[in-house]
Amino acid sequence: MLLLAFDTATPAVTAALLDTEDGAVLASADQVDARRHGELLLPVVDRVLRTAGVGKEQLGALAVGVGPGPYTGLRVGLATAAALGHALGIPVHGVCTLDGIAHAARQAGLSGPFTVATDARRKEVYWARYDAAAGRAEGPQVDRPGELAERLGGLPAVGAGALLYPEVFRNVPEGMPEHQSAAALAAYAAGELAAGRPLLPPTPLYLRRPDAEVPKNYKTVLPA
Amino acid sequence: MADEPLVLGIETSCDETGVGIVRGTTLLADAVATSVEEHGRFGGVVPEIASRAHLEAMVPTVQRALDQAGIKASDLDGIAVTAGPGLAGALLVGVSAAKAYAYALDKPLYGVNHLASHICVDQLEHGRLPEPTMALLVSGGHSSLLLTSDITSDVRSLGATVDDAAGEAFDKVARVLGLGFPGGPVIDRYAAEGDPAAIAFPRGLSGPRDPAYDFSFSGLKTAVARWIEARRRAGEEVPVRDVAASFQEAVTDVLTRKAVRACLDHGVDHLMIGGGVAANSRLRAMAQERCERAGIELRVPRMKLCTDNGAMVAALGSEMVWRDRAPSAFDLSADSSLPVTETHVPAAGPVLPLSHDELHRMSE
Numbered sequence: 001m002l003l004l005a006f007d008t009a010t011p012a013v014t015a016a017l018l019d020t021e022d023g024a025v026l027a028s029a030d031q032v033d034a035r036r037h038g039e040l041l042l043p044v045v046d047r048v049l050r051t052a053g054v055g056k057e058q059l060g061a062l063a064v065g066v067g068p069g070p071y072t073g074l075r076v077g078l079a080t081a082a083a084l085g086h087a088l089g090i091p092v093h094g095v096c097t098l099d100g101i102a103h104a105a106r107q108a109g110l111s112g113p114f115t116v117a118t119d120a121r122r123k124e125v126y127w128a129r130y131d132a133a134a135g136r137a138e139g140p141q142v143d144r145p146g147e148l149a150e151r152l153g154g155l156p157a158v159g160a161g162a163l164l165y166p167e168v169f170r171n172v173p174e175g176m177p178e179h180q181s182a183a184a185l186a187a188y189a190a191g192e193l194a195a196g197r198p199l200l201p202p203t204p205l206y207l208r209r210p211d212a213e214v215p216k217n218y219k220t221v222l223p224a
Numbered sequence: 225m226a227d228e229p230l231v232l233g234i235e236t237s238c239d240e241t242g243v244g245i246v247r248g249t250t251l252l253a254d255a256v257a258t259s260v261e262e263h264g265r266f267g268g269v270v271p272e273i274a275s276r277a278h279l280e281a282m283v284p285t286v287q288r289a290l291d292q293a294g295i296k297a298s299d300l301d302g303i304a305v306t307a308g309p310g311l312a313g314a315l316l317v318g319v320s321a322a323k324a325y326a327y328a329l330d331k332p333l334y335g336v337n338h339l340a341s342h343i344c345v346d347q348l349e350h351g352r353l354p355e356p357t358m359a360l361l362v363s364g365g366h367s368s369l370l371l372t373s374d375i376t377s378d379v380r381s382l383g384a385t386v387d388d389a390a391g392e393a394f395d396k397v398a399r400v401l402g403l404g405f406p407g408g409p410v411i412d413r414y415a416a417e418g419d420p421a422a423i424a425f426p427r428g429l430s431g432p433r434d435p436a437y438d439f440s441f442s443g444l445k446t447a448v449a450r451w452i453e454a455r456r457r458a459g460e461e462v463p464v465r466d467v468a469a470s471f472q473e474a475v476t477d478v479l480t481r482k483a484v485r486a487c488l489d490h491g492v493d494h495l496m497i498g499g500g501v502a503a504n505s506r507l508r509a510m511a512q513e514r515c516e517r518a519g520i521e522l523r524v525p526r527m528k529l530c531t532d533n534g535a536m537v538a539a540l541g542s543e544m545v546w547r548d549r550a551p552s553a554f555d556l557s558a559d560s561s562l563p564v565t566e567t568h569v570p571a572a573g574p575v576l577p578l579s580h581d582e583l584h585r586m587s588e
């Protein structure tokens with residue numbers, strides 16, 4: 001089956017096509033621009049399919065990163081996946097974005113327990129902790145890095161969130177992924193599906209409630 | 225006519241997820257999901273709440289529209305979507321979904337202007353727009369007098385509000401009266417039982433030297449608030465119905481007076497009123513009366529088509545196909561401040577599939 005994966009929960013707009021029969025990545029493309037996910041995603045997807053010489057009607061399933069990640073960009077991926085899946089009549093699987101980055105870190109040679117952290121803006125990080133057996137042991141959560149120092153500071157950490165706060169994440173191995181790569185996301189998703197483990201529903205992991213304030217009591221216009 | 229363009233339109237500029245399907249000027253489906261109740265307690269639309277709701281509602285609303293119209297997605301001749309103006313994050317959900325539908329179905333994509341859609345929707349009710357058409361566009365974010373000779377390519381602004389939009393004034397006055405959000409429909413209801421001549425509220429920008437086609441509603445809103453506060457301070461009860469009726473009278477008086485004047489000045493014998501405030505019963509009645517007296521034919525779509533919906537986007541999209549306008553590219557942006565004069569957002573260069581060179585340039 002041909003699995004198309006993409007993710008817009010990190011500054012990378014990334015897409016990849018994977019053949020689940022042999023696990024081969026037929027094509028992938030990445031473009032890093034945190035402010036233009038909306039403009040870039042569909043052209044990147046198109047580039048991947050054309051590079052692989054695959055028609056969209058040949059796709060068997062989609063895998064999409066469900067975050068956590070900055071909301072506006074995150075929704076570009078999810079809205080695109082939902083509509084593509086609907087129009088093509090194929091299933092859409094959700095994958096925690098941090099699991100994709102963790103998979104890429106393993107592929108890059110990281111072993112043992114580690115942390116994945118991405119930039120949540122507002123001086124916070126999205127993070128998850130992985131155990132030696134490659135499973136997600138804790139998270140995803142969103143926190144101020146300072147609050148994580150004691151618990152996670154000693155563990156190796158990967159991702160842009162770790163690079164952003166070196167005073168907290170003191171052990172950032174070389175050669176590790178900074179942003180999401182859809183090739184790793186696709187490989188991870190294919191592995192889970194093959195093992196019969198269910199993936200996530202394609203709905204966003206926001207982790208925070210919407211910013212909304214009930215307005216203060218009505219302000220008078222007459223002088224007090 | 226069976227050969228008229230069959231277009232699906234997606235609208236997510238504010239708190240309504242709208243999906244409509246139109247064939248030419250015939251409405252086939254108008255599915256709307258709204259998050260309005262979730263915003264009520266905040267006294268206004270909360271962008272993040274609206275965006276989350278759009279994402280959840282998108283696919284189910286598209287399916288509902290397809291079912292209503294009794295067509296298959298593959299029958300469509302194009303996908304239209306509101307590219308702006310509106311809330312950036314909310315627009316982006318609709319634009320992303322529309323691109324994906326257009327791409328998956330191999331249909332042209334049309335990013336269109338929300339305000340032009342508010343005008344074009346009248347074609348579903350009264351047939352093709354006369355050319356030129358004078359349009360009074362009154363909504364939560366806009367109050368403009370627009371003259372259009374071709375709704376797909378030529379919309380000119382004659383005047384607009386210099387401060388609050390008309391719908392905004394309704395919402396703010398309703399808040400002062402403690403009537404909840406959105407304010408327009410409630411004020412409309414209370415006003416029906418009040419005396420429009422009870423209180424003489426000011427008519428903004430109505431002096432002889434004021435700009436003829438511009439509006440101002442912020443002074444009116446303040447005047448109403450002062451009047452109410454003075455009553456409350458004096459320990460008197462506020463006559464909500466009379467305040468609502470007198471306020472509404474002041475708004476609709478200025479709107480219709482200037483609209484009729486614009487028609488007469490420009491020799492246009494049709495007036496179209498669109499946008500959420502066009503749902504106002506007093507505005508409709510007063511416009512009818514004044515247009516009749518001036519020999520102008522009034523066109524106001526039914527209420528459901530005046531507030532945000534997908535059918536209006538489909539109506540404009542269908543017109544784009546009909547008139548052979550250039551489709552949008554797949555890198556179409558959501559533009560929160562798209563000017564009213566930009567009726568749609570055509571591709572700058574060739575549309576996908578891109579050549580190798582272009583792909584190369586894009587990746588740099």
Ligand SMILES: Nc1ncnc2c1ncn2[C@@H]1O[C@H](COP(=O)(O)OP(=O)(O)OP(=O)(O)O)[C@@H](O)[C@H]1O
Binds near residue numbers: 363364365412501503
């Ligand atoms: N019966 C009515 N009388 C007066 N105002 C009304 C009525 N019904 C709705 N409105 C007003 O219409 C506005 C909503 O209209 P609409 O949905 O067209 O605006 P919007 O989409 O928020 O703004 P825009 O179209 O400018 O982006 C609100 O301000 C609401 O109070």
Ligand SMILES: [Mg+2]
Binds near residue numbers: 338499500531
């Ligand atoms: Mg509107």
